Amino acid sequence: MAERPSAGRIGAAVDDRPGHRLVRVVSAAMTQAHLRSADGRPILLAIVGPTATGKSTLALTLAEALGGEIVSCDSTAVYRGFDIGTDKVPVSERRGVPHHLIDVVDPTDVYTAARYSREAAKAVRAVTARDRLPVLVGGTGLYYRALTRGLFPGPEGDPLLRARLSRVARRRGVESLHRWLARHDADSAGRIQPRDEKRLVRALEVWLLTGRTLTDHFADTRSLIADYLVITVALRLTVDALETRIARRVDQQFAAGLLDEITTLWARGIPPDAGPFLGLVYRQAVEHLRGLRDEQETRELIVRENRRYARRQLIWFRKEPNLQWIEAPGDEDETYATTLRLLEVARAAPVSSDR
Structure with missing residues (x-):
């Protein structure tokens, strides 16, 4: 066991056994203290950031070490059967740590940020009630904001307006809706x-019906866990380091059977236009299976699209x-030790009023 520097009242150590790195916390202070802030508020520890930065590894290590449970913050991980392209941690590799908000709906179901905020808040409170530490992890910025800062209920959907916007998408391309929204x-x-298209239509619908943007509405909302101290660690890497990790992960996804997973889902009757098939990785892989491009071109495209997605995630989280x-990256020893130090410092300090 290689000792790491002290992390305040919580000290970290590295377990050098294969598959068990960074899984122990060495401190007599490991009681109920890390579950609440100095002024008595329950704590939610969150690990966020762009794709392929090692968030899941860090969160799992922390949850195992601190007696926690994982609450996913990923808009694709909620769908059953979509495992490889969403990089779900296999049950066999979760080290006995409970995971929540994973595999909760069928692929043909509609799952919204509003529903996520309700169910995630319920999961977080249930974890705390079990005297365990809730550890939120994921890269879906809207879900993170919905949970930690609130999500306005929004106007009722307008079928006629949605149909009109969908006609615009068919005539001019979905990207035209995106350009309209960007203005x-x-x-x-x-x-x-x-x-x-679905989320673009909703964002435009809200603006057209209320005269205010989604961003403006979000600013006026209140979190369902406003009584919590949310301690959030965000990971980011250099462009070169991130691209290397993304390319490696795409290769791993194909080696793990991504294409077989898709064809199995089709054989089970999941329609090709089901929501998860339109997401990153799956959309490009489906196009390959339909003959649009060869496998190598598809891998390269997924890497490029992941890079673009990572930039959007970084822009989002920088504003939080x-x-x-x-x-x-989250799988480095020092990242784990640094997170423990940040947790202890934040736990003892008053929270900012703009949370």
């Missing part, structure tokens, strides 16, 4: 992919308040 709500356009940034 009026740059923040929302920055987080919504240019071909995500009170994040503690670490410029290193």
Whole structure:
């Protein structure tokens, strides 16, 4: 066991056994203290940031060490059967740590940020009630904001307006909706992919019906866990380091059977236009299976699209308040030790009023 520097009242150590790195916390202070802030508020520890930065590894290590449970913050991980392209941690590799908000709906179901905020808040409170530490992890910025800062209920959907916007998408391309949204709500356009018709239509619908953008509405909302101290660590890497990790992960996804997973889902009756198939990785892989491009071109395209997505995620999270940034991957020893130090410092300090 190689000792790491002290992390305040919580000291970290490295377990050198294969598959068990960074899994122990060495301190007599490991009681209920890390579950609440100095002024008595329950704590939610969150690990966020762009794709392929090692968030899941760090969160799992922390949860195992601190007696925590994982609450996913990923808009694709909620769908059953979509495992490889969403990089879900296999059950066999979760080290006995409970995971929540993963595999909760069928691929044909509609799952919204509003529903996520309700169910994630319920999961967080249930974890705390079990005297365990909730550890939020993921890169879906809208879900993170919905949970930690609130999500306005919004106007009722207008079928006629939605149909009109969908006709615009068919005539001029979905990207035209994205350009339209960008002119009026740059923040929302920055987080919504240019071909995500459903979310683009909703963002435009809200603006057209209320005269206010989604971004403006979000600013007036209140979190369902407003009584919590949310301690958020955000990971980011250099462009070169991130690209290397993305390319490696895409290769791993194909080696793990991404294409077989898709064909199995089709054989089970999941329609090709189901929501998860339109997301990153799956959309490009489906196009390959339909003969649009060969496998190597598809891998390269997925890497490029992941890079673009990572830039959008970084832009989003940079605008979130009170994040503690670490410029290193989550699977490095020092990232773990630094996170423990940040947790202890934040736990003992008053929270900013703009959370």
